[in-house]
Amino acid sequence: MKHHLPTTKNLQAFLATAQHLNFTHAAQALNMTQGALSRQIQALEDVVGVALFYRQARGLSLTPQGSKFIPLVEDILTRMRNAMLEVAERSNRIKLNAPSCLTSWLLPKLMSFQQFYPDIEVELTSSIKHQVLPNFDEFDLVILYGKPTQSLSVTQYVLFDELLTPVCSPELWKVTLDDDWQESDLSRFTWLHADIEQQDWKLWIKSRNSGLQKAKRNQTFSTLDQAMNAAQQGFGIAIGDITLAKQDLNMNRLMRPFETAVASGQSYCLLRPEQAQETSIDSFINWLLEQSAT
Incomplete structure (x- = not known):
């Protein structure tokens, strides 16, 4: 032959x-x-x-x-x-991987993108655990939580920085506390945690310098969205990111007792391979960055 x-x-x-x-x-x-x-x-x-x-x-x-x-x-x-x-x-399908806690923030933006770019399909896969490194073998774009990467092999875009504050359902707040509440009264709630180390609550307590130590009752969840969902249903008070909670706050499903928020030093970043150059991906990135700024 x-x-x-x-x-x-x-x-x-x-x-x-x-x-x-x-x-x-x-x-x-x-x-x-x-x-x-x-x-x-x-x-x-x-x-x-x-x-x-x-x-x-x-x-x-x-x-x-x-x-x-x-x-x-x-x-x-x-x-x-x-x-x-x-x-x-x-060529017209974008595979996107993102933390599950971003779903409620991300879905309206994806639906809006689909209306303006009907020929481009965005396939969203959610991850329960935060990843350390992006997986570009299976995905075109990856959203990661953490400190912005210094890797030369990826291009990154900071969607937003994490700003934390306590949130709970308005009904629970009214039932638990009166108008003369003190910050120490927060310990009367069940504190809802998104990680076993309770880092978000520790960061908030440290930033307030109010003498508040810990709650009498605590409940830990495996993900932030689970903790926030529990807060909406009146199970306790959680520490949430104000950007992710914005829709629930606007719809009065959640309330924030404090106007101030503490920066965790973490961010939600969109990453793509350095060498990737595709029109559909460029269009989506530009759209998402524009929507994130509003």
Whole structure:
């Protein structure tokens, strides 16, 4: 067998000829002349180094090698079609990975983007645990929580910095405290934590310097969105990011007793591979950055 590969025309000509076992009918099916089809078959046989058809006076028939070659060629052409479809679809599909706590903040922005860019699909996958490194093997864009990366292999965009403050349901606040409440009265609530180390509450207490130490009752959750959901339902008071809680605050599902918020030093950053240059991704990034600024 020669070292170069057959062309797709060679393979298509072979399948048509194997189906019809007639050069004339196969040529008509492919909208080409009988001579051109015969040359395609001859070129394919030269490449593979064996005869694929018996050419007899009463017509064509497949050689054993030709019969064996049919499913292989069908598989090759099917894989090629699927690969072309995948490339075409992927050019207008963006795979985005983000922490689950961003879902309520992110979904309205994705829906708005879809209205302005109906031909670009954003496929969102949520992660329960915060990742340390972006996974660009499976995703085109990744949103990470933490300190902005210094990696030279990625381009990053800070969506917003984390600002923390206590939040709870308005109904729970009215039932638990009167108008003359003191900051120390916060200990009367069940404190809701998004991590076992209770870092957010510790940071808030340190920033207030009010002598408040800890609550009598505590409940720990595995994610921030679980803790915030519990706060909405009146189970206690949580420490939440004011950007992520904005919609719930505006709709009066949550309230913030304090106007001040403490910066945690962490941010939510959108990351992309340094070498990635795609129009659809650029459009989405610009849109998300614009929406994040409002």
